[in-house]
Amino acid sequence: MASTAFGRTLAAAMLAAMLGLLPAQGRAGTGCGSEPLAPRKLADAAQTALIVADALDRRDAPLALVARVGSDLSAQGLVYSHVGFVVRDHPAGRWTAVHLLNECGSDRSNLYSQGLVNFFADDLVNQDARIVWLEPELAQRLAERLRALPSGALHQPRYNLIARPGSADYQNSTAWVLETLGAALTQAQAPSRNAAFAAAQRDGFRADRVHIPYSKRVLGGLFSANVAFTDHPISTRLGGDYPVVTVRSIVEYLDRSGHVQAQSEWRNGRAMRTPGAL
Numbered sequence: 001m002a003s004t005a006f007g008r009t010l011a012a013a014m015l016a017a018m019l020g021l022l023p024a025q026g027r028a029g030t031g032c033g034s035e036p037l038a039p040r041k042l043a044d045a046a047q048t049a050l051i052v053a054d055a056l057d058r059r060d061a062p063l064a065l066v067a068r069v070g071s072d073l074s075a076q077g078l079v080y081s082h083v084g085f086v087v088r089d090h091p092a093g094r095w096t097a098v099h100l101l102n103e104c105g106s107d108r109s110n111l112y113s114q115g116l117v118n119f120f121a122d123d124l125v126n127q128d129a130r131i132v133w134l135e136p137e138l139a140q141r142l143a144e145r146l147r148a149l150p151s152g153a154l155h156q157p158r159y160n161l162i163a164r165p166g167s168a169d170y171q172n173s174t175a176w177v178l179e180t181l182g183a184a185l186t187q188a189q190a191p192s193r194n195a196a197f198a199a200a201q202r203d204g205f206r207a208d209r210v211h212i213p214y215s216k217r218v219l220g221g222l223f224s225a226n227v228a229f230t231d232h233p234i235s236t237r238l239g240g241d242y243p244v245v246t247v248r249s250i251v252e253y254l255d256r257s258g259h260v261q262a263q264s265e266w267r268n269g270r271a272m273r274t275p276g277a278l
Contacts, residue, residue, distance in 0.1 A: 032104035037121055048127040048266070049116035052086075053095050055131055055264050062088045062143035065132040065177070065254075066097060067247050067278075069125045076210050079277055080130060080247040083177055084119065087146050098146045100176040102159045107225045109159035109171065111149065130265040130275060132251055138259055141184040154179045154193050160228040165207045165245050166197045170231050174245040178205060181250070205253040207243040214240055248278035 037045075056064060067080035084099025090113060097119040102109050120127060133139070145152060160170035167175075171193075182200035183191045191199070214237065217229065229237055236242055254260050265275040 041123075042117075042121060044127050045121035045124075046117050047269075048120045048129055051266060052120075052129055052131065053116055056086065056088070056095055059133060059262070061133050061136070061139055061261075063134065063139045063146070065134070065251070066119070067130040067132070067251075068120060068122075069128050070122060072125050078208075078246055078248055079128070081125075082173055083247045083250060084173070085142065085146055085177070085180070086116070086119075086131075087143050090147055098149065100155070100171070100173040102161070102173070102226050105224065105226055107159055107228070108157050109155075109173070110157065111153060111155055111176075113149075127269065128265075128267050130251075130263065130278075132254065132263050133261045134254065134259050135261050138181075138184055139261075141187070142180065145180070145184060152183070152190050154183055154191075154196055156193065159226050160231050161226050162210065162212075162229070162231070162242050162244050164231045165243055166194070166201075167231050168194065170228055172245070174247060174250060178245050178250055181254070200253070203253075204257040206249065208246040208249040209241045210244050210246075212240050212242060214238055246278075251278055 052066060064086050065083055066086045067083040069080055069082075071081040073079070073081050082099070084097045086095055086097050088095060090096035090098070092113040093115055095116055097112075097114045097116060099112060099114075099119075100109050101112050101122075120129070134142070155176065156169075156171035158170050159172060160167070161172055163170040163172040163175050165175065165178075171179075178200050179193050179196040182196035182198070182203070182205075185203055186195060186199045188195065217237075217240075232242055251260070251263075263275045265272045267276065
C-alpha cells in the first residue's frame with residue numbers, strides 16, 4: 001500500500017512538472033499559507049488536470065472556459081465558484097489557464113497564467129470541473145487576445161468578491177472573464193472595460209443575484225479586505241439582493257446567445273453524460 005501511494009505521488013509530481021506547476025502566488029478569495037500542498041491534494045489536482053487536458057486535446061479548439069469549485073456556494077444554489085480561460089499553445093505552455101485571482105484575501109488581484117495542475121491545486125472544495133467550448137470565431141479572437149496579455153488586459157486590480165457588474169472601481173475573477181468575452185465581441189482593438197461590459201449586456205448577459213441579508217452582514221461579521229458592500233447602492237444593501245457575475249450567469253448567457261459549441265463535466269471524478277447544474 002505504501003509503495004502504491006508513493007507511486008501515485010511520484011506520478012503526480014512528474015505530471016505537475018510537465019503541465020507547468022508553479023508555487024501558487026494567489027488564492028481565489030482566501031488567505032495564503034506557507035505550508036506546501038499535501039501529496040494527496042497534489043495527486044488529485046494532477047489527475048483532474050490530466051482528465052481536462054485529454055478532453056481539450058480531443059477537440060480542435062484554441063480556447064475553452066474551465067470552471068472549478070473553489071468555495072462552497074451551495075447555500076446560494078451555485079456549484080462553480082471560479083472560471084478561467086484555458087488557451088492552447090500559450091507562450092507559458094501547451095494548455096495554460098489564464099485567470100484573475102484575489103491576492104490572499106486582500107483587496108488586490110492579479111492576472112495569472114498557470115498550468116492546469118496549479119489551476120486545480122488551489123485549496124479547492126473538490127475536484128469537480130466543467131469545460132465550455134465556444135463557437136470557433138469567438139474562441140479564436142479570445143485566444144489571440146489572451147496570448148497577447150498584458151496588452152489590453154482590462155484589469156482593475158482593486159478586488160471585490162461581490163463586485164457590482166460593470167463597476168469601474170472594483171473587479172472580481174468572473175467579472176474579468178465576462179469583460180474579456182465582451183471585448184472579443186466588440187472586435188475593437190482596445191475597448192475599455194465599460195465598452196466590453198456593455199457589449200456583453202447587449203449580447204444578452206444578465207447578472208445573477210446573491211442574497212445577503214442586512215442583518216447577517218452586520219451581525220454575522222461579513223467584513224474582510226476583499227469584500228466591499230459600498231460598491232452597491234444603499235437600496236441594494238438594505239434589500240440584500242446583490243447583482244454579481246457568477247459562473248452560472250456567464251455560461252447561461254453564452255449558451256442562450258448561441259456562443260457555446262459543446263460542454264463536458266466531471267463530478268466526483270466521473271464524467272457526466274450531460275452537464276448538470278452550475
